[in-house]
Amino acid sequence: MLPDAGSPADRIARIAAHLNPQMEEGASSALRPAACRGKGGAPGFKVAILGAAGGIGQPLSMLMKMNPLVSVLHLYDVVNTPGVTADISHMDTSTVVRGFLGPQQLDAALTGMDLVIIPAGLPRKPGMTRDDLFNKNAGIVRVLCEGVARCCPDTIVNLISNPVNSTVPIAAEVFKKAGTYNPKRLLGVTTLDVVRANTFVAEVLGVDPRDVSVPVVGGHAGVTILPLLSQVTPPCSFTLDEIKYLTNRIQNGGTEVVEAKAGAGSATLSMAFAAAKFGDACLRAMKGEAGIVECSYVASQVTELPFFATKVRLGRGGAEEILPLGPLNDFERMGLEMAKKELNESIQKGIAFMNK
Numbered sequence: 001m002l003p004d005a006g007s008p009a010d011r012i013a014r015i016a017a018h019l020n021p022q023m024e025e026g027a028s029s030a031l032r033p034a035a036c037r038g039k040g041g042a043p044g045f046k047v048a049i050l051g052a053a054g055g056i057g058q059p060l061s062m063l064m065k066m067n068p069l070v071s072v073l074h075l076y077d078v079v080n081t082p083g084v085t086a087d088i089s090h091m092d093t094s095t096v097v098r099g100f101l102g103p104q105q106l107d108a109a110l111t112g113m114d115l116v117i118i119p120a121g122l123p124r125k126p127g128m129t130r131d132d133l134f135n136k137n138a139g140i141v142r143v144l145c146e147g148v149a150r151c152c153p154d155t156i157v158n159l160i161s162n163p164v165n166s167t168v169p170i171a172a173e174v175f176k177k178a179g180t181y182n183p184k185r186l187l188g189v190t191t192l193d194v195v196r197a198n199t200f201v202a203e204v205l206g207v208d209p210r211d212v213s214v215p216v217v218g219g220h221a222g223v224t225i226l227p228l229l230s231q232v233t234p235p236c237s238f239t240l241d242e243i244k245y246l247t248n249r250i251q252n253g254g255t256e257v258v259e260a261k262a263g264a265g266s267a268t269l270s271m272a273f274a275a276a277k278f279g280d281a282c283l284r285a286m287k288g289e290a291g292i293v294e295c296s297y298v299a300s301q302v303t304e305l306p307f308f309a310t311k312v313r314l315g316r317g318g319a320e321e322i323l324p325l326g327p328l329n330d331f332e333r334m335g336l337e338m339a340k341k342e343l344n345e346s347i348q349k350g351i352a353f354m355n356k
């Protein structure tokens with residue numbers, strides 16, 4: 001229902017401000033888009049993207065605007081969301097898009113959200129490790145997750161910001177402190193490792209990457225990225241040279257892009273693709289679709305470490321079941337030991353950040 005108090009111009013301004021806070025000031029046309037008769041938006045999920053104006057955030061926002069399961073899309077960043085929101089809102093899909101700018105609008109961006117996707121934070125430059133991003137990104141993730149705990153404690157969080165191996169433990173500590181922690185609802189996004197593994201394996205096998213599925217376990221940095229090439233479907237075998245080449249390429253896929261971009265950032269387009277794929281899997285599972293299994297970095301008892309990426313079965317409440325590693329060959333067992341050592345340090349660093 002349209003509010004009926006005040007002049008038509010007042011009504012239009014109020015509705016416009018509600019639909020898109022950035023429209024409140026500076027919108028010049030007499031009839032603002034939000035004053036049109038339909039409320040817009042089919043039934044569906046409410047999704048927020050935090051860091052929506054960034055290299056990942058922009059194409060991810062576009063892809064989520066194209067997802068028919070998303071009825072409302074909130075785009076939050078500390079810069080440039082009015083422009084990104086205006087641009088994406090012109091796409092003729094049913095999703096209603098609203099923009100939110102700066103910390104004063106964080107709570108409004110988060111209230112009522114079913115899924116919050118977080119690609120906020122600094123990307124790497126050549127010569128940096130993901131861990132070199134810790135000092136900047138730990139604080140950003142902390143503040144954003146405090147907002148989640150305050151405004152949408154039951155939401156499912158897809159965390160992309162690096163170093164994922166540490167930011168997921170940071171987010172868990174934030175939620176524990178706030179008394180809202182549900183480990184099933186906090187998912188570190190490692191889908192890009194799977195996307196890359198499928199692509200590189202398909203290249204070696206000479207098949208369509210869409211027909212290949214490679215489990216990638218462990219974490220999301222260097223040796224913690226552990227592709228299980230013995231468990232590829234459809235079943236296939238590799239020579240030792242192929243295994244070494246593929247493992248190295250998958251573990252260093254991020255660095256390959258960082259170096260190719262030569263200072264202009266890290267993977268953004270393939271990451272947006274991967275995040276949209278993972279977000280869609282979460283939404284389908286939240287809607288009740290059965291049998292959805294994706295790799296994700298989550299609270300886990302598969303190893304002695306408190307967080308580990310494996311296949312997880314997604315459901316209405318997030319990561320409903322953490323699936324076991326399955327049989328590993330000698331090469332993978334060796335890789336697992338190396339992965340666990342580095343991963344443990346990154347997890348402890350994240351936890352220590354929140355408890356100092």
Ligand SMILES: NC(=O)C1=CN([C@@H]2O[C@H](COP(=O)(O)OP(=O)(O)OC[C@H]3O[C@@H](n4cnc5c(N)ncnc54)[C@H](O)[C@@H]3O)[C@@H](O)[C@H]2O)C=CC1
Pocket residue numbers: 050051052053054055056057076077078079119120121122123124133137140143144159160161162163164189190191192193220265266267268271
């Ligand atoms: N999990 C994964 O597989 C991957 C993770 N990443 C990580 O994703 C993050 C983002 O990468 P890009 O989009 O390329 O970086 P970018 O610099 O292009 O965009 C980051 C965005 O975050 C925003 N931001 C900064 N502080 C914020 C805050 N407090 N609240 C909200 N937004 C804030 C910036 O304004 C910017 O628009 C990086 O940490 C990167 O390392 C990148 C690729 C793959």
Ligand SMILES: O=C([O-])CC(=O)C(=O)O
Pocket residue numbers: 123124130162192253254255257258266267
């Ligand atoms: O390598 C980076 O810094 C970004 C990232 O996580 C990836 O592309 O896998």
